[in-house]
Amino acid sequence: MTDPASTQAATREAPRRLVPSGRAVAVSVAVAVAALVPVLVESDFWMLVLGTAGIFAIGAIGLHLLTGITGQVSLGHAAFVTIGAYTTAYLGAERGWPLLAFLAAATVFGGLVGLVVGPFALRFRGDYLVVVTLALIFVTTYVVENWESVTGGFNGISANDASTSIGPVDFAELEVFGTTFTRAEGLYYLAWLLVGLVAVIAYNLVRTKPGRAMQAIRDQEIAASVTGVSVARYKVAAFAISSAMAALAGSVQALSARFLSPNDEIGELFLSIRFVAMIVVGGIGSLGGAIVGALLIGPLPELVRELVGVLDFSVPIIDRPLVTDTQADGGIFSSSSFAQLLFGALLIVTLIRYPTGIAGAFNAARRRIAVSSRERRDGGRPDTGDGPPPG
């Protein structure tokens, strides 16, 4: 092992590791905390909130690859979530497919739809994509409402009978070392396991040749095409992968919601905007940011509903409570309205004031700490010119 050649080889091998050593500690701490949460948190409500956040994180990572890495804005993300969810309800509940099979089927199907739609959408420059993907929302809603034999039409479809077990492990009633977990806790594990899987795929994709090509397209599309990047092909591929991840999120969402109907979301467009808000608030182009954004923004409606007791203080002058469950209770905003308002406001404020989002703020802080500790070691004066705030 002391032989210099093998050391050199090991050094050369280093970048090929799945997770870099520098972040290994942080990642393992995060994984340990994530694994312990259901043991520490007793409330089913909070498990549901965190599970939902996990589901959103899967989709957000998908959008991160498309928007953050490849630089293409899509408003069709909710459509793929819907596709994944209905695929699950149909194959999982109606046809009785096993968990892994319908998860895979939903993912593949979402990716295929993305692959078919992608060339339509991406034939046009970035500008058009937003509008063409908007079409996806309308078309999906139409199909869901009318393809009754598969989607149940306006009556909706139950996903309750879909299997939640891989072999002997049933996520609905997990039992580890004598501890029994509830369905919410089990689905939390399932969701975050998939977040881990998707995150590793995304992380490694970005560091390989396709990933660099995608970033080149984002930064300078023309330059990328001149240097031999097949712009159209990579854009479609990024769109398909992103769609597949959204569909996977939808698949788990179906398990969590247990029942799907066309009137679930107030306009699917707003679900798409929510995904956009997640990656923007988390920090565009940052994988960790997408996950943190999903944690913060994903379960916001549930949080607002839960915290209504805190938010129902009376507003001066108008003399009405700020938020109540519904507006019939006299509040200025209903809890769902207020959550939507927060998405919108967070999106605007983040983009204007903090363009790099939470990830940017985090990196700036880390840089500042690193600089000041280096200076303490060297005995120099702190360099105030270093690490300007983003924006």
Add this chain to the structure above:
Amino acid sequence: MDKFLQLLVGGIALGSIYALVALGFVVVYTATRTFNFSQGGMVLMGAYLTYQYGDDWGAPFVVAVLAAMATMAFGAVLIERVAIRPLVGRPPFVIVLVTLGVLVVIEQVVRSTWTQPALVMTTPWGNDASRFGDVTIRHVDFYTVGVTILLVVGFVWFYRRSRTGLAMRAAALDQEVAAANGVNLGRVTGLAWAIAAILGVVAGVMLTSRGGSALSPGLGFIALRAFPAMILGGFDSTSGAVAGGLVIGVAEVMAQGYLTQDFLGSGVEEVVPYVLMVIVLLWRPTGFFGSRTVTRV
């Protein structure tokens, strides 16, 4: 044949409304090179404000509409000032995302301000209709087409003939050159937003009275169906927006009339504008009237 004529009239009226909304999109697009998703919010808010001034506070209809226009124009200038101008020089998609945020905020403000479920706007034309042979034409459709023609002609005159319009066109062509020649870019952009808001108010009022005068928060969503109109016309063309609006409106109403429930299912009319848009885009990527863009390396 009667059915066809009947639908054609309805389609042209709906198309006029889409044309107004699309014109609003185009005005802002030429000024800032971005899609303005908050236009749907302007349509929505405009209709509710007209109701507020007219039905709730008792102003005559025309006064109510004018007041709503003034309010929304002011609001739009404010939005541009506070949320859009700080983003000058950032990638276009950032501005698109901000306008999406504005859309969400406006929609929730409307939902929270006007909570009663079934508000009805009183209009001078009400539900009256006249018969011409076998074709029944609702008066609202007359007014819609008339007002649209007035507004479009007025806008085109302003855009082509007035000094301010010239400044706007100059800025749309090349911002730097325009600024070097004394065009106040900030004012031009603000003006574009104000015009879009005013067009939005009219579209909102007309859309509401077409749909039986009942106000609904879904109005902003309907306005987004005018997006294909803008794309069909080709982003930056005034006449394109009008033509695109009419095509989309007629197509939507025809689909509703002929592709009935048994054939393609309910709601097919909501999809038609987008399907049409995709087909046209595949054939002509810059729409009917759009200027071809050449990118310099």
